Amino acid sequence: MKFADLHLHTHFSDGTFSPEELVGHARRLGLTALALTDHDSVEGCAPTAAACAAAGIEFITGTELTAEYEDIEVHLLGYCLDTQNAKLLAEIAKFQTVRQRRIREMVSRLNEMNVPLDVEAVFALANCKSPGRPHVARALTKAGLVKNLDEAFERYLKKNRPAWVPKAKMSALEGVQLIHHAGGLAVMAHPGLNRTDDIIPALVDAGLDGIECFHTKHSTAMSERYLEIADKYRLLVTGGSDCHGFSKGKPLIGTVKLPYECVEKLKDAARRKSTEPSNR
Numbered sequence: 001m002k003f004a005d006l007h008l009h010t011h012f013s014d015g016t017f018s019p020e021e022l023v024g025h026a027r028r029l030g031l032t033a034l035a036l037t038d039h040d041s042v043e044g045c046a047p048t049a050a051a052c053a054a055a056g057i058e059f060i061t062g063t064e065l066t067a068e069y070e071d072i073e074v075h076l077l078g079y080c081l082d083t084q085n086a087k088l089l090a091e092i093a094k095f096q097t098v099r100q101r102r103i104r105e106m107v108s109r110l111n112e113m114n115v116p117l118d119v120e121a122v123f124a125l126a127n128c129k130s131p132g133r134p135h136v137a138r139a140l141t142k143a144g145l146v147k148n149l150d151e152a153f154e155r156y157l158k159k160n161r162p163a164w165v166p167k168a169k170m171s172a173l174e175g176v177q178l179i180h181h182a183g184g185l186a187v188m189a190h191p192g193l194n195r196t197d198d199i200i201p202a203l204v205d206a207g208l209d210g211i212e213c214f215h216t217k218h219s220t221a222m223s224e225r226y227l228e229i230a231d232k233y234r235l236l237v238t239g240g241s242d243c244h245g246f247s248k249g250k251p252l253i254g255t256v257k258l259p260y261e262c263v264e265k266l267k268d269a270a271r272r273k274s275t276e277p278s279n280r
Ligand code: AMP
Pocket: 014, 039, 066, 131, 132, 133, 134, 149, 150, 153, 154, 158, 167, 244
């Protein structure tokens, strides 16, 4: 059987692996294909594509856009998109600036609480354009201000905790359009995590192409539920581990094994889309 992992992060957002390390793990695991889906970034796609080519693994371009629909946060995976598309890059740059400003605000809140974290230490550790809360958590841990990442989130960074700062997000409908504009397919990420079921019909009306049925944090019952939803709305089925690096001593990549047949369907749909002039 051939398998893929279509939800992966590198240090171009909040993952800890470099593209080369990620692809090294994929090769050892025998994956046939993978997609990179860094948060609000496509910068890692070129180096990951190069590493995949060297390892004989098929690479699918991707991103994970942070979006919202009626105040509900929804993560939109974009697949098979043109990572050089000017509008995509401009929109991504805008949201990366929002992320960087938010880091400053989170650190100021920590400083106001007499937690002496240096914002430049967070940026140095993140060393990417798309920093997020995991970088603040890692910097807090590194500075000895919390014991571990869990404590950082529990005490300070989780929603409604004192250093949590809401993030300006793009509208989910615009997100779907943006992915289409870049020639890609829009897929709702980990629907079981965000309680986003109610908004699926609206996103389908907006042109949603697929739904991530298989995810590390989906139970078997959840995966079955989303497979039924995919069937009902004729959506593509995707899946991935959402690997951000090591988890409990093991790389999370490959723990969700998406049958390669789903990748073929995804690519067929992308090919059909590229010949539909109305979407460009
Ligand atoms: P942000 O995009 O800055 O809001 O950060 C969200 C990211 O933080 C997610 O993609 C996860 O990688 C990570 N994250 C969210 N909640 C937790 C948590 N409770 N513990 C550890 N990591 C988390």
